[in-house]
Amino acid sequence: xxxxxxxxxxxxxxxxxxxxxxxxxxxxxxxxxxxxxxxxxxxxxxxxxxxxxxxxxxxxxxxxxxxxxxxxxxxxxxxxxxxxxxxxxxxxxxxxxxxxxxxxxxxxxxxxxxxxxxxxxxxxxxxxxxxxxxxxxxxxxxxxxxxxxxxxxxxxxxxxxxxxxxxxxxxxxxxxxxxxxxxxxxxxxxxxxxxxxxxxxxxxxxxxxxxxxxxxxxxxxxxxxxxxxxxxxxxxxxxxxxxxxxxxxxxxxxx
Amino acid sequence: xxxxxxxxxxxxxxxxxxxxxxxxxxxxxxxxxxxxxxxxxxxxxxxxxxxxxxxxxxxxxxxxxxxxxxxxxxxxxxxxxxxxxxxxxxxxxxxxxxxxxxxxxxxxxxxxxxxxxxxxxxxxxxxxxxxxxxxxxxxxxxxxxxxxxxxxxxxxxxxxxxxxxxxxxxxxxxxxxxxxxxxxxxxxxxxxxxxxxxxxxxxxxxxxxxxxxxxxxxxxxxxxxxxxxxxxxxxxxxxxxxxxxxxxxxxxxxxxxxxxxxxxxxxxxxxxxxxxxxxxxxxxxxxxxxxxxxxxxxxxxxxxxxxxxxxxxxxxxxxxxxxxxxx
Numbered sequence: 001x002x003x004x005x006x007x008x009x010x011x012x013x014x015x016x017x018x019x020x021x022x023x024x025x026x027x028x029x030x031x032x033x034x035x036x037x038x039x040x041x042x043x044x045x046x047x048x049x050x051x052x053x054x055x056x057x058x059x060x061x062x063x064x065x066x067x068x069x070x071x072x073x074x075x076x077x078x079x080x081x082x083x084x085x086x087x088x089x090x091x092x093x094x095x096x097x098x099x100x101x102x103x104x105x106x107x108x109x110x111x112x113x114x115x116x117x118x119x120x121x122x123x124x125x126x127x128x129x130x131x132x133x134x135x136x137x138x139x140x141x142x143x144x145x146x147x148x149x150x151x152x153x154x155x156x157x158x159x160x161x162x163x164x165x166x167x168x169x170x171x172x173x174x175x176x177x178x179x180x181x182x183x184x185x186x187x188x189x190x191x192x193x194x195x196x197x198x199x200x201x202x203x204x205x206x207x208x209x210x211x212x213x214x215x216x217x218x219x220x221x222x223x224x225x226x227x228x229x230x231x232x233x234x235x236x237x238x239x240x241x242x243x244x245x246x247x248x249x250x251x252x253x254x255x
Numbered sequence: 256x257x258x259x260x261x262x263x264x265x266x267x268x269x270x271x272x273x274x275x276x277x278x279x280x281x282x283x284x285x286x287x288x289x290x291x292x293x294x295x296x297x298x299x300x301x302x303x304x305x306x307x308x309x310x311x312x313x314x315x316x317x318x319x320x321x322x323x324x325x326x327x328x329x330x331x332x333x334x335x336x337x338x339x340x341x342x343x344x345x346x347x348x349x350x351x352x353x354x355x356x357x358x359x360x361x362x363x364x365x366x367x368x369x370x371x372x373x374x375x376x377x378x379x380x381x382x383x384x385x386x387x388x389x390x391x392x393x394x395x396x397x398x399x400x401x402x403x404x405x406x407x408x409x410x411x412x413x414x415x416x417x418x419x420x421x422x423x424x425x426x427x428x429x430x431x432x433x434x435x436x437x438x439x440x441x442x443x444x445x446x447x448x449x450x451x452x453x454x455x456x457x458x459x460x461x462x463x464x465x466x467x468x469x470x471x472x473x474x475x476x477x478x479x480x481x482x483x484x485x486x487x488x489x490x491x492x493x494x495x496x497x498x499x500x501x502x503x504x505x506x507x508x509x510x511x512x513x514x515x516x517x518x519x520x521x522x523x524x525x526x527x528x529x530x531x532x533x534x535x536x537x538x539x540x541x542x543x544x545x546x547x548x549x550x551x552x553x554x555x556x557x558x559x560x561x562x563x564x565x566x567x568x569x570x571x572x573x574x575x576x577x578x579x580x581x582x
Contacts (some may be wrong), residue, residue: 052475086345089334090468103466122311136523152469185400204280 003028003191004049004160009058011044011215017063018044020071020215021058023171026193028159031186032156032224033202034195036212037236042195043084043164045212050081050162062160073186076104079160080153085168086145091136094148098123101155125182143174160191167198179205201243203227205247227251257520263505264517264534268316271541275312276304279548310440315541317443318435318449318503319513321328321495322530323536326510328457331464331525332391332488336573340496340509342397343489344380344404346507349500351407352376354414354427362426368444369430370501377497381489392471396485431506433559435544446498453495454533458489461526468525506559508566509536515573 004026011019019041034042047053056116060067080154163215167175186192196202209226211219219226232240239254272315291301329338356362356372380403387399418424462485511534514528521527
């Protein structure tokens with residue numbers, strides 16, 4: 001079953017083409033990792049798939065419906081998006097930040113309906129945040145904030161989750177923890193799209209990999225078919241060697 | 256959210272409103288005040304209450320409320336604890352408009368010319384700021400606001416420099432200091448509708464401002480129409496604060512202080528500060544207005560000056576406090 005389908009999408013910024021005739025599908029219950037060098041167009045592809053950036057040409061379908069035909073709120077109820085290094089400006093409590101994930105479900109005025117409180121408790125519990133619920137979000141460590149943001153993104157039970165560099169700035173333990181949680185969400189039936197620079201981590205959690213360079217999709221498909229020596233060497237313009245072991249794959253680069 | 260906050264602020268406002276009717280050069284007893292409000296037969300007390308103190312009270316509530324509300328909205332919109340209505344040039348625009356009215360003598364021939372020109376000035380400056388920042392985000396809006404604000408202030412200074420006679424300069428200076436004295440029901444009727452419409456627009460931004468605490472991208476992904484929120488916030492501020500400044504003159508710091516006074520009580524949620532900040536702003540202006548009437552050191556102290564003298568040290572504390580919590 002196809003969930004999100006990006007069809008022949010081109011995006012231009014000024015005279016530069018940042019996304020060039022990209023076509024790719026993302027399925028429900030699968031975790032797709034988007035890889036590629038800096039400036040390859042990963043974030044642009046994610047923004048287009050999230051419906052935050054209208055495609056110049058081409059179209060994006062969510063379960064067969066064009067994203068441009070969906071209202072903001074309708075879209076927000078079905079897909080969640082986390083940008084790179086998300087921040088919280090004010091000293092809002094963790095519980096409140098997670099509740100913001102329900103913005104699209106709430107009436108224009110008034111407080112939080114009681115039915116949603118359970119969902120918030122569930123999300124706090126799922127991401128081990130129960131003890132932190134009253135802590136101001138400005139006083140969290142990087143790993144804690146990453147968990148809060150994932151809880152915020154998934155509290156409304158989205159069918160599609162798009163995350164840009166969730167492990168940026170996290171130490172190995174927290175990066176692995178965040179990646180495992182994304183894997184769990186995909187196993188639960190959510191379509192998860194993640195942009196990652198850490199290829200070892202990508203090899204560990206990805207079902208599918210989309211390899212991008214210069215705004216073009218160079219390769220996409222099952223992780224083991226894309227994470228190969230020739231594709232990675234060509235992608236990063238540096239010799240890459242993939243060694244597979246029982247607990248995943250290690251990618252080494254040789255200058 | 257602390258559920259005693261709003262009822263507490265309303266009680267405070269009621270107490271201040273009562274005091275505001277009693278206090279002044281002539282102190283009236285509560286009984287006499289009540290009689291004057293209920294009994295239509297005109298005598299001196301009735302005249303003082305209904306024609307002088309009541310419009311002044313209503314204006315203080317409206318002006319203080321819109322300043323506090325607009326400050327809360329702008330701090331949420333610009334994601335900046337130091338934002339206030341003056342930052343976007345609304346106050347300087349209104350001042351320039353009013354100064355033009357005084358300078359060219361329109362004010363002398365037609366009493367309401369000053370507030371009308373002030374309102375026009377506010378709308379023009381925010382329109383220009385909005386046009387300049389159309390393609391950019393929050394930062395370009397702040398920069399455009401600072402730019403038009405500076406230009407408007409330069410115009411005011413130029414008018415003072417070129418003032419044809421000392422009386423015109425004096426009149427401009429007095430107006431710039433901000434005051435609620437000698438304001439009548441005409442001023443309330445002129446500014447009231449704009450302030451109420453502006454307030455309604457500003458109050459609609461609450462939900463969007465909450466989501467905006469997560470940044471522009473996340474707010475958009477949550478289904479918030481950010482450009483809509485921005486338009487509501489800016490035009491609400493232009494109408495409301497523009498009209499307020501047009502009838503009272505420039506009163507700074509209230510928009511800056513009021514949201515901070517209540518922020519801790521509402522769990523720092525930007526949308527949650529709107530109503531408490533409105534009430535706090537009204538209470539500050541009302542209290543300051545009573546103080547200018549009760550405390551007498553020779554010539555009377557203008558409301559805007561009084562608020563600045565109290566507000567500036569608070570601002571300093573705020574800067575230090577923000578630096579401490581951020582660092």
